Amino acid sequence: MKTKPMYRPHATWGTPLQKQRHPGKYLLTFLLLALVSLSIPQNASAAGKPAKITGLKCGVTTQKSINISWASQNGVSGYQVYRASSYDGPYKKIKTVAAGNHAFCNMKLQGGREYYYRVRAYRGSSVGKFSKILTARTRCAARAATVRVSSNVRKHAGTNHSAIATLSPGAKVTVSCTTSTKSGTPWSRVSFYINGKKKHGYIRSDLLTTGKTKQSTGSVTANWLNLRSSASAKSKLITSLPKGTKVTILSQTTGADRQKWYHISVKRNGRTLKGYVSARYVRVS
Numbered sequence: 001m002k003t004k005p006m007y008r009p010h011a012t013w014g015t016p017l018q019k020q021r022h023p024g025k026y027l028l029t030f031l032l033l034a035l036v037s038l039s040i041p042q043n044a045s046a047a048g049k050p051a052k053i054t055g056l057k058c059g060v061t062t063q064k065s066i067n068i069s070w071a072s073q074n075g076v077s078g079y080q081v082y083r084a085s086s087y088d089g090p091y092k093k094i095k096t097v098a099a100g101n102h103a104f105c106n107m108k109l110q111g112g113r114e115y116y117y118r119v120r121a122y123r124g125s126s127v128g129k130f131s132k133i134l135t136a137r138t139r140c141a142a143r144a145a146t147v148r149v150s151s152n153v154r155k156h157a158g159t160n161h162s163a164i165a166t167l168s169p170g171a172k173v174t175v176s177c178t179t180s181t182k183s184g185t186p187w188s189r190v191s192f193y194i195n196g197k198k199k200h201g202y203i204r205s206d207l208l209t210t211g212k213t214k215q216s217t218g219s220v221t222a223n224w225l226n227l228r229s230s231a232s233a234k235s236k237l238i239t240s241l242p243k244g245t246k247v248t249i250l251s252q253t254t255g256a257d258r259q260k261w262y263h264i265s266v267k268r269n270g271r272t273l274k275g276y277v278s279a280r281y282v283r284v285s
Contacts, residue, residue, distance in 0.1 A: 049126050050073055050123050051073060051121070051128055052128055053070050053073075053079070053128065053129075053130070053131035054070070054131065055071035056068065056069075056131040056132065056134045057069060058134060058136040059103075061139055062138065063111040063140060064107065064109050064110075064138065065105055065109060066115060066137075067103065068104055068106070068117055068119075068134060069102060070119050070131060073121050076121040077099055077122050078096055078099045079099075080095075080120050080127070081106075081117065082094065082117065082120075082130070083106065083117050085113075085179070085180060086181055087116050087158070087161075088156075088181065088182040094106070111139065112139070112178060113138050113178055114137040114177050114179040114189060115135075115136055115138075116134065116135055117134040119131045137189070140176075140177060142175065143175050144173075144174060144210070145173050145175050145188070145209060145210040146173075147168065147169060147171040147208060148169060148209055150167070151204070151207045153165045153167060153199075154203070155202070156202055157179045157180060157187035158202075161202075165192070165199060167192065172192070173203070173208070174190060174192070176189050176190070177189050178254070180258075186254050187203065187204055190202070205254040206231040206256075208253060209252070210252070210253065216248075216284055217246060217285045218247050218284045218285055219246055219247070219282070220242065220277075220282060221283050224240045224242060224243070225277050225281045225282070226240050227239050227240070227241055227273060227275040227277055229275060231256060231261035231276045232257075232276075233256070234256070239275075241266060241268075241277070247265070247266045247277070249282070249284065250263045250264060250265060251263045252279060255278070259278065259280065260280075
């Protein structure tokens with residue numbers, strides 16, 4: 001009886017045929033994969049967030065404009081310029097600058113006013129960190145002022161910032177520009193001397209008497225005019241003065257509404273009251 005040979009479907013496994021494959025192909029493939037893997041981090045880095053802006057500074061200023069510039073960056077799409085009228089913000093984007101430029105001239109500004117800038121770079125939809133805050137101010141003539149009551153001078157506008165000095169009533173300061181808090185309360189940037197050293201800081205505008213206003217008289221033109229504890233429509237109401245009331249103007253200041261207010265004294269029911277009224281409703285004699 002004849003027997004069938006045993007079927008061996010993989011008889012070539014482990015035979016010298018395996019050695020006949022071409023190892024050079026595998027080496028070439030490995031090298032190609034290595035090159036691709038090395039390129040991945042580079043591409044990821046190129047697509048990552050831009051670096052934080054440095055070198056932000058103020059250049060030439062006028063009564064209506066401020067020039068700013070910063071250190072340029074390679075490989076970015078451009079720069080975003082943000083501005084605020086208060087050191088504490090809010091900051092709003094006012095300009096997008098092309099990558100080929102690293103400066104911006106802010107036009108149509110208010111004279112004698114302080115502004116605050118932050119800049120960041122962007123690449124596509126990815127944005128970098130903001131620069132440090134730049135404080136800049138438009139030009140104006142400095143003016144003398146006198147401190148009315150004992151007042152703290154602060155590092156920035158707002159009672160949330162640290163006090164750098166306390167000035168007594170009658171202290172003389174020089175106002176270089178105006179600014180405001182985040183809520184809109186007017187403050188002034190002032191310079192003054194302590195122990196022979198010149199210092200700079202910020203003080204609430206209604207705590208200063210500016211200019212050379214002397215005591216004068218006036219009369220109320222509104223049907224009723226509110227006399228308040230400070231130069232703000234939200235401050236405590238002292239009394240209301242009827243039309244025609246004679247008042248003594250002690251000084252003038254800038255109110256919370258950024259308008260002129262008078263510090264006055266007036267006699268009511270045998271008493272002398274002092275407070276603040278909106279200057280628009282007083283006719284100076």
